[in-house]
Amino acid sequence: MANLVTSLCCVVLAAVVVAYAQRRSQLVARNQYERMGSDVTMQCGSLDNDASVSWKVNGTDVKAQHRLEGPRLILTQVNLGHNGLYSCFQNPHGERRDTIILHIGIPPREPTVTCRSNTYPKGFYCSWHQLYSTYIPTTFEVDVQHNQRSLEVQKDSVHKNRCHVRFPEVFSSFPYKVNVTAVNALGKASTTITFEESTIVKPDPPERVTATPIRFNPRRLEVSWHSPATWPDIDNFPLKYFLRYRPLIRDQWQHVELSDSTSHTITDAYAGKEYIIQVAAKDTEIGTWSDWSVAVHATPWIEDPLPIASTTEDSSTLLTETKTSPIPSSNAPQKAEPPVGRAAKLLTFFSPLLLGMLLLLM
Numbered sequence: 001m002a003n004l005v006t007s008l009c010c011v012v013l014a015a016v017v018v019a020y021a022q023r024r025s026q027l028v029a030r031n032q033y034e035r036m037g038s039d040v041t042m043q044c045g046s047l048d049n050d051a052s053v054s055w056k057v058n059g060t061d062v063k064a065q066h067r068l069e070g071p072r073l074i075l076t077q078v079n080l081g082h083n084g085l086y087s088c089f090q091n092p093h094g095e096r097r098d099t100i101i102l103h104i105g106i107p108p109r110e111p112t113v114t115c116r117s118n119t120y121p122k123g124f125y126c127s128w129h130q131l132y133s134t135y136i137p138t139t140f141e142v143d144v145q146h147n148q149r150s151l152e153v154q155k156d157s158v159h160k161n162r163c164h165v166r167f168p169e170v171f172s173s174f175p176y177k178v179n180v181t182a183v184n185a186l187g188k189a190s191t192t193i194t195f196e197e198s199t200i201v202k203p204d205p206p207e208r209v210t211a212t213p214i215r216f217n218p219r220r221l222e223v224s225w226h227s228p229a230t231w232p233d234i235d236n237f238p239l240k241y242f243l244r245y246r247p248l249i250r251d252q253w254q255h256v257e258l259s260d261s262t263s264h265t266i267t268d269a270y271a272g273k274e275y276i277i278q279v280a281a282k283d284t285e286i287g288t289w290s291d292w293s294v295a296v297h298a299t300p301w302i303e304d305p306l307p308i309a310s311t312t313e314d315s316s317t318l319l320t321e322t323k324t325s326p327i328p329s330s331n332a333p334q335k336a337e338p339p340v341g342r343a344a345k346l347l348t349f350f351s352p353l354l355l356g357m358l359l360l361l362m
């Protein structure tokens, strides 16, 4: 008895749910995806062929070129301008029978795929992108094969079009095969790349590069840096470094290749010139050079420049004499300069005042 009541209850409930769902389906908008340039048919609910309906888009009449065939609206050669919320109403009472969100787009094309290991020997990552927009949501499926088995693929938490794969073994001679498939409502397209472990190893650039002048050494710069933090095992997989530097005023770089040291002293800098310095890293055995690090600027040590301002004229000249030149006579013309300069500065400072006073007098 209880069982019968329960099942009756269920039947009634199911009927209510179905009726509700039917009613809702007439009110809740559904998506329709169509290819750009095609002719599009929208069907008003499940109305019969002889039903008469009228259509609205975004709440107004359909202005784009179209045909009406019973419960169907046919748009020709659709483009993005046809996107919109379409509703149909059954004549003669005008009850709404269906709501369709029309999305115009294009099927995906083969994505561009690149893979790289900046965490050798832990793993590698692959990224992909589409050269053309599809205008509609497109997702990607990634399949990685190695030695006839599928490897686990982990989505990147930050980069949308990136995934990570662990190397199942190091120094493997089997190639890796990565297949990325772009999928949307209008179609799919895949790209497959095949590579060997060693060809994708590329560390990140060295970090925290600094260049500092060395006291009393007008031609030296001490450059130091840290290995990239992403490189997981610097002891067993050491990196070597490549340093390049040039004075800002020149185009040509000078290069130094270093084993696993993380500092270098430039000894042939031009005195007084500002330098630009960058470092790159490479696995000592395999792989390719990293990109260049962030550029740092530094100027070798220069003797303290002339003091510009001082309290008295006497001390200023005194300082000038002792610092710049051991020959006092050559200094003679300079002696007169600072006071003149100061007088000129005073004049410019007071000139608006003077002008004002002059104006008042007139």
Ligand SMILES: *[C@@H]1O[C@H](CO)[C@@H](O)[C@H](O)[C@H]1NC(C)=O
Binding pocket: 057, 058, 080, 081, 082, 083, 084, 085
């Ligand atoms: C309908 O509205 C959407 C959103 O405002 C707009 O992008 C679209 O072009 C409109 N469609 C038509 C056919 O006016």
Ligand SMILES: *[C@@H]1O[C@H](CO)[C@@H](O)[C@H](O)[C@H]1NC(C)=O
Binding pocket: 141, 143, 179, 180, 181, 190, 192
């Ligand atoms: C790539 O993956 C897609 C989807 O799983 C599949 O249809 C296609 O055949 C695969 N391509 C290759 C070359 O394995």
